[in-house]
Amino acid sequence: MTRQAIELGPTAYDHDAWQMLGSIYDDEKKHDSALLVFRQAHELYPNSFRAVNAIGINYYLQKKEIRLFTILRRPFNEPICGRPTLLLGMLALDKGYPIQAMMSFTMSLILSPDGSRSSNSLNKLYTISNISDEMTTAMNDRKEESFLKENYAELETYFKSKIALEKKYKIETKLDETLFRQLNLIFDKAQPSSNPEEFWGAVYGRLYQDIYKKGMFEGLTIRMIEGVNSTEAQKLVKSSKGDIEKWGALFPTTWIILDTNAIDRKNRSPATRLLL
Secondary structure, eight states: OHHHHHHTOOOTTHHHHHHHHHHHHHHTTOHHHHHHHHHHHHHHOTTOHHHHHHHHHHHHHTTOHHHHHHHHHHHHHSTTSOOOHHHHHHHHHHTTOHHHHHHHHHHHHHHOTTSTTHHHHHHHHHHHHTTOHHHHHHHHHOOOOGGGOOOOHHHHHHHHHTGGGSTTSOOSSSOOSHHHHHHHHHHHHOOOOSOTTSHHIIIIIHHHHHHHHTTOHHHHHHHHTTTOOOHHHHHHHHHTHHHHHHHHTTSOTTOEEEOTTSOOOTTSOOOEEEOO
């Protein structure tokens, strides 16, 4: 039925039909067929972050890590696209790189704290920050990956030592939990990079450093729990609106995503909106 809908001719819903058809193929483990569909969708809708993300998911399912990383980093170089940060976090986590994983999952949450991906990102962050035996084993047994070749050795040493979990370690947020203590350590110690090959340092480093040094870390952490369905969390969010909004001004104004509610055809100008 989805294929028939596409073949009937161009409609306002073509974009979603292509995505649905590719997803059906992926669910049936017909990944090569799914990839052909997603590539066609990307050709028809080159400014659709969903088309890029769908190709990324396909590569993730096929464990084609190099191709996955290559397509996921493109949105950061092409502001019109979205940011599949959740997939980047999953890639780094699977490979045993907790610092990069936490950077990406954090970005996923602050971009969309109450979206469909928020609970997944939050759960992953809690799992990593508690440094389970499984996480430690993954770090110790990992292979060096070219796309994850950034020098976080010192930061990882602090991270594994759980120094941030000691009571004497000062944190810059009232959210005194394991996750935010470890995140405080990362924001404090992570350094920006001017080398485009050092993806996490180049993309997240400067922003995270600015947020921390300018006293906006607490607002960021509270934004991360905006989607948490509890009276206590929502009360804190409501009373901290001013702090939450301050750090948003640090986001590069060129970071734009496609408004998926107004998708235009290939020969028209894409409808866009600011990221935040």
